[in-house]
Amino acid sequence: MKPLVTIRKALDDPALLGGILPGDTWRAWRVLLTATMGEKLTTPERAIYKTFTGRDKEPPSRVDEAAFVVGRRGGKSRSMSTLATYIAGLCDHSDKLVPGERGVLLCIAPDQRQAAITLNYTAAAFERSKMLRQLIEDRTADTLRLKNGIDIEVRAASFRRLRGPTFIAVLADEAAFWFSSDTGSANADTEILNAVRPGLATTGGPLIIGSSPYARRGELWSLYKANYGPDGDPRIIVAQGASRDFNPSLSEAVVSRAYARDPIAASAEYGGQFRADIESLLTREAVESVVSPGVYERPFLSGRVYVAFCDPAGGSGKDSMTLAIGHREGEGIIVDAIRERRPPFSPEQVVAEFCALLKSYRVAKVTGDRFAGEWPREAFRKHGVAYDPAAEPKSNLYRDLLPAINSKLLDLLDHDKLINQLVSLERKTARGGRESIDHPPNGHDDVANAVAGLDSVLSKKHLSYDDTLSWVDSKSMTERHASIEAFMKATAPKSAALRGGAIIMER
Incomplete structure (x- = not known):
């Protein structure tokens, strides 16, 4: 990577990037981006750099990796897109690419929608510059193609889609909210970064992570622990700061109200501090120990008493509608069937489908999430199946599921989504010691909720009589x-x- 112009000059030149991060409110970001590219800092700039990194001096050359741990509304996406624009449009990568090969500057985010935000910022930076807009060759939903042989691509955080290309740089947005290896996710942040690092090996391009902090786990936390402060690797910088440190224009009243509502959450959201109140509920090893490998569904057998739990959904949002059917054998609980219908879907059609499955297991009554309102009762009643709201909230269902798994009293189906959702569950402690269990931000737990509800019904149900349809x-x-x-x-x-x-x- 050979800079055609220094990033300092580019950020000052109105014909290049001068209008993107202007004025004192963006000064901290300009200092960090300048240091990231290995350029010398002035004495005042060095003081700013120390404030956010804990280091007295900037790196001697362009860094291999950088992590910016910044509170929300701190300007991360805009600043990272500015860096992407500089690396893709104002640096020469021809000596690292073979003839005919296109270099890729990759932007990764928790989902495709969030990744597109970074691409929009980057495209706007090119279009606002009289010189850089001439480099634009084509624009699609996920790629900005440049005439200099560089493609700026955005992708969701999935390691299966990130192998292969030659990367001139990788920008990872909100990496703290990817699933971490600590939760046992099959698509963990470790796997994602391990997938892209080889793509940087031949070009020597940087890996840049920008994220609000979250739990004390995962790649971002590990990078922070190892490299924040003076003892870290000089080729890796980690900067940390509150939202208003990076964006003084952010309303102080907004931040103050957030701290008044929930100081623990606000310290991460706006204070830039990792949360100490969040831990994983289950390990992957514990969950997999109660999975029957290769068993995806168990058939109905006469003489067994089956029950069911449903987690309804409206069909037009982000939530799936799920159903779990199972039975007891002694002290153990066996999961026999799982159904999930992802949106969009017709709730009436899904209820009809679920009722057909329930009747095939001779189940005349299903217990379900109590927050779904009245419509599930009416919808299931039309098909001759009673719907009873669950007595316990979802958090309590997960709490009671924990000992069943740890004691190996639960026999689960070999269902990847169920396993991943269970190991991603988080236990949080709020003010006053109140504990709650739920899926992580941007995550889902619809299948896990159905199984946890099934476990609750079977654990507490007195099966001295048969209230199924087996008599028919x-x-x-x-x-x-x-x-x-x-x-x-x-x-x-x-x-x-x-x-x-x-x-x-x-x-």
């Missing part, structure tokens, strides 16, 4: 009559009243 099966009726006759013979010496009572209970 003629074979089951024959077996039941035979068992009653056997009971009557075994209790013949006893009183008729007792025998009659037993018969009545069986019926």
Whole structure:
């Protein structure tokens, strides 16, 4: 990477990037970007640099990696897109690319929508510059193609989609909110960064991470622990600061109200501090120890009493509608079937589909999320299935699921989404010691919720009687009559009243 102009000059020149990060409110970002590219700082700039990195002096050359841990509304996306514009448009990468090869500047975000924000900022930076706009060759939903042989691409955080290209730089947005290896996710932040680092090996391009902090786990936390302050790797810089340190124009009243509502959350959201109140509920090892490998669904067997739990959804939002069916065997709980329908979908059609499955397992009543309102009752009733709201909130269902998994009293299906959602669950402690369990930001737990609800129903249900539809099966009726006759013979010496009572209970 050979700069055609220094980033300091580019940020000062109105014909280049001079209008993007102007004035004193963007001074901290200009200092950090200048240091990231290995350029000398002035004495006043060095003081700013020390404030955010804990280091007395800037790196001797362009860094290999940089992490900016900054509170929300601190200007991360705009600043990182400015750096992307500089690296892609004002640096020469021809000596690192073979003839005919296009270099890729990759922007990764938790999802495609958020990644597109960075691309929009970058495209705007090119279009606002009289000189840089001439480099634009084409623009699609996820790529800005330049005439100098560079493509600026945005992708969601999935390691399976990041292997292969030659990267001139990689910008990782909001990496603290990717799934971390600590939660056991199959698409962990470690795997994602391991997938892109080889793509930087031949070009020597930098890996730049910009994120609000979250839990004390994952790649961003590890990078912070190892490299924040004077003892870190000189080729890696980590800067940390509050939102208003980087963006003084942010309303102080907004930040103050956030601290008044929830000081722990606000210290991360606006204070730039990693949270100490969040931990994972389950490990992947614990969950996988109760999974039956290769078992994706168990068939209905006569004589078993099946129950079900449903997590309804409206069909037009982000939530899936899910259903779990299972039964008890002794002290153990067996999950037999799982269904998920992702949006968009017709709730009426999904209810009809779920009811058909419920009846195939002879289930006449389903328990469901109590926050769904009245519509599930009416929708299931149309198909002859009763819907009862759950007695416990979701957080309590997860709390009670923990000992069942740790004690290996639960037998799960081999269902990737279920496993990933379970190991991603987070336990948070709020003010006053109140604890809650839920999915992480930008995550989902619809399948996990259905299974946790099923576990709750089966754990607390007294199955001394059969409230399923198994009586409609003629074979089951024959077996039941035979068992009653056997009971009557075994209790013949006893009183008729007792025998009659037993018969009545069986019926």
